[in-house]
Each structure stands twice: as C-alpha cells, then as structure tokens.
Amino acid sequence: xxxxxxxxxxxxxxxxxxxxxxxxxxxxxxxxxxxxxxxxxxxxxxxxxxxxxxxxxxxxxxxxxxxxxxxxxxxxxxxxxxxxxxxxxxxxxxxxxxxxxxxxxxxxxxxxxxxxxxxxxxxxxxxxxxxxxxxxxxxxxxxxxxxxxxxxxxxxxxxxxxxxxxxxxxxxxxxxxxxxxxxxxxxxxxxxxxxxxxxxxxxxxxxxxxxxxxxxxxxxxxxxxxxxxxxxxxxxxxxxxxxxxxxxxxxxxxxxxxxxxxxxxxxxxxxxxxxxxxxxxxxxxxx
Numbered sequence: 001x002x003x004x005x006x007x008x009x010x011x012x013x014x015x016x017x018x019x020x021x022x023x024x025x026x027x028x029x030x031x032x033x034x035x036x037x038x039x040x041x042x043x044x045x046x047x048x049x050x051x052x053x054x055x056x057x058x059x060x061x062x063x064x065x066x067x068x069x070x071x072x073x074x075x076x077x078x079x080x081x082x083x084x085x086x087x088x089x090x091x092x093x094x095x096x097x098x099x100x101x102x103x104x105x106x107x108x109x110x111x112x113x114x115x116x117x118x119x120x121x122x123x124x125x126x127x128x129x130x131x132x133x134x135x136x137x138x139x140x141x142x143x144x145x146x147x148x149x150x151x152x153x154x155x156x157x158x159x160x161x162x163x164x165x166x167x168x169x170x171x172x173x174x175x176x177x178x179x180x181x182x183x184x185x186x187x188x189x190x191x192x193x194x195x196x197x198x199x200x201x202x203x204x205x206x207x208x209x210x211x212x213x214x215x216x217x218x219x220x221x222x223x224x225x226x227x228x229x230x231x232x233x234x235x236x237x238x239x240x241x242x243x244x245x246x247x248x249x250x251x252x253x254x255x256x257x258x259x260x261x262x263x264x265x266x267x268x269x270x271x272x273x274x275x276x277x278x279x280x281x282x283x284x285x286x287x
Contacts (some may be wrong), residue, residue, distance in 0.1 A: 011128075085145075204222070
C-alpha cells in the first residue's frame with residue numbers, strides 16, 4: 001500500500017464510495033458522543049469490522065498455507081489481527097486526524113493512541129461491509145493487509161521479532177539473546193539504539209523512539225541473519241548501556257494475541273535445521 005494515502009483515497013482507488021452517514025458513524029469515538037448528547041458511536045461497526053477482518057484474514061492464510069497446522073495458522077492470524085497491526089494501518093491512512101474525539105481524549109494524545117486507531121480501523125472495515133458487502137470488504141482488507149500477512153509469515157514461531165529470535169536461538173542452543181540499549185536526546189524527544197548479543201556475536205543496530213521499538217528492530221536484523229545462516233555481527237559498542245532482558249514482549253495492545261508463542265511450533269520450522277554461525281565460530285556450525 002502506498003504511504004500516506006488517506007482512507008477516502010484508498011476507497012476511491014478501489015472504486016468504492018461510502019455513505020457519508022456511515023463514514024461519520026465509523027469515525028465517532030465514544031468520548032465525542034458523551035460530550036455531544038449521546039450521538040451514536042462507532043462501537044457497533046467496530047464489532048462487525050473485527051469479525052469481517054478475522055474471516056477474510058483466516059480465509060486467506062488457510063488457502064495460501066495449506067501445510068500449516070491449526071496452531072500455526074492461529075499464530076499467523078494473531079500476528080495480523082491485533083491492535084498493534086490495525087493501528088499501524090490506521091496511521092498510514094491518517095485516520096487519527098479524522099476521528100471524532102472528546103476534549104479529554106484530544107488533550108491526552110488520543111489521535112495517536114493505538115487502541116483508538118485500531119477500533120476506528122475496524123469500524124471503517126465494518127462500514128465498507130455494510131455499504132458494499134463481503135466482496136468489497138475483502139478487496140479493501142487485502143489492499144491494506146496483504147503486506148502485513150506476507151511479513152507475518154516471516155516472523156518464525158513468534159508474534160514479534162524478539163519472540164522469533166528467542167525461538168531460533170533456543171533451537172540452535174545459542175543461549176538467551178541479550179539486549180544493550182543506549183538512549184539520547186532530551187526527555188520529550190528521546191531516541192534509542194539497540195544491539196542484541198547472540199552467543200559471541202552482536203547484531204544491529206536497531207533504532208526507535210522507545211526501548212521496545214529499538215529492540216524489536218535489532219531482533220529483526222538478528223533473526224534475518226541467523227535464519228539465513230550468515231554472520232552479520234558487528235562489534236558491540238562498549239558505551240552501550242546494558243538493559244536486563246525480561247523475555248520477549250507481546251505486541252503492544254494485542255488484545256487478541258496476548259502472550260508469547262510456545263516453542264517448537266514455528267511458521268519457519270525448517271529454519272531449525274539450518275546451520276548457524278556466530279562471530280566466534282565462523283567456520284563451525286552449531287546444531
């Protein structure tokens with residue numbers, strides 16, 4: 001999906017036009033409704049959109065992954081149908097600027113809250129279904145979520161890169177990944193840089209506006225390198241400040257995908273048969 005297309009532009013590009021009242025309802029957060037005499041909110045459309053998204057994603061992964069088990073399909077679906085992923089799509093559509101919010105939510109940054117954005121995205125999907133039916137909703141969802149589904153299939157056993165890295169390290173007896181994080185900038189505009197240590201190798205750096213984002217990016221780089229059986233390590237920066245590793249975090253706001261995935265049942269299970277090299281034994285693979 002092209003960056004920064006608005007929701008209406010995407011709908012127009014697909015030949016879809018929503019009823020203006022449905023659009024208004026889909027963008028109506030309960031905080032605005034409460035402050036304006038109890039106007040109808042987007043919660044019913046959100047409920048519907050959640051189900052429509054679930055069935056379209058489930059249908060798609062069932063058809064294109066005929067060899068995956070029920071458990072693997074459930075993990076793949078959960079990596080797409082969750083608040084974190086929905087909020088990301090909503091940000092690409094700039095839904096935050098269009099949602100109707102009450103003064104309280106407006107003052108506390110509600111236009112960029114993942115929970116509000118995810119709910120609004122589901123409400124829009126529900127509105128498309130109500131106005132145009134399942135085929136149009138399927139078209140709309142595929143246009144927005146196909147890149148996420150393709151990316152999710154590369155995440156290995158887990159629902160995020162830290163979990164997937166832990167899985168592949170466990171399978172190859174490489175120990176627990178250790179993250180080192182440095183922060184810089186003023187309190188209101190901090191940036192973070194992360195390196196992850198696996199065995200004697202260091203992978204990264206990953207960057208983000210918070211510690212978790214930086215660690216996830218570093219974990220993604222490490223997972224990709226280890227899965228490919230390559231040595232992409234770099235020397236660790238001695239000025240980096242080590243943070244205690246508390247295990248892989250579940251995806252932010254993933255109220256439909258809470259917790260981490262169990263070991264040994266990964267989407268990339270064949271990776272566990274790939275020899276892996278670290279910086280200390282570049283000539284010797286570990287099983």
